[in-house]
Amino acid sequence: MSTPRVKICGITRPEDAVQAARAGADAIGLVFYPSSPRYVDPRRAARILAALPPFVTTVGLFVNADAGLVREYLRELPLDMLQFHGDETPEYGAAFQRPWIKALRMRDGADPAGVAREYAAAGARGLLVDSYVPGTPGGTGERFDWGLLPRESALPLILAGGLTPANVAEAVRQVRPWGVDVSGGVEVRAVTGATLGGIKDRHAVRAFLRAAKA
């Protein structure tokens, strides 16, 4: 089994991007979904991307966005890859001539093997499997039943949803994904335990990377 790639998603500050890269992150994700607490506008995104050292993949995340808006972001920002986290069709994903991955939320009856086949045929590079929480397209902090994932898939699987420094090693052992993706599990927490959307905790980021790649 190869060492899983790690994406730290929902970065909102240049310093968090640099810390994640220094800790060994393979990719960072920027959320361009305005209702997310981790939303970054293009000017902030540009500052984050400009701060990054080389050889870290930059991923722009959209949820059912107008195709024109995605093109605008692509003109303005040096994004390496797109992540579509809503109900985007394979044809939509293929329209941007940029490497892209599709997210699948694992609601009852989800068929990750079938979805992987369908999106692979359209040129997707990976399938990110995440938890299904009604009304919240992503960044839920919730786990799902990893036993529902197929052993074989037409696309590299990226496991997401409620991963933390404490559970990621077990997740990697069980699922053997190509990559893992985390957002809330490496964020600074208020005294109530709630995450402070978007502010990454550098100790948690380091611990997550160590555990995922051990």
Ligand SMILES: O=C(O)c1ccccc1NCC(=O)[C@H](O)[C@H](O)COP(=O)(O)O
């Ligand atoms: O992070 C968000 O706020 C978000 C909002 C809307 C769509 C997707 C979003 N995040 C996508 C990701 O790739 C997250 O890393 C993934 O959902 C896992 O999040 P978490 O359970 O908090 O680790």
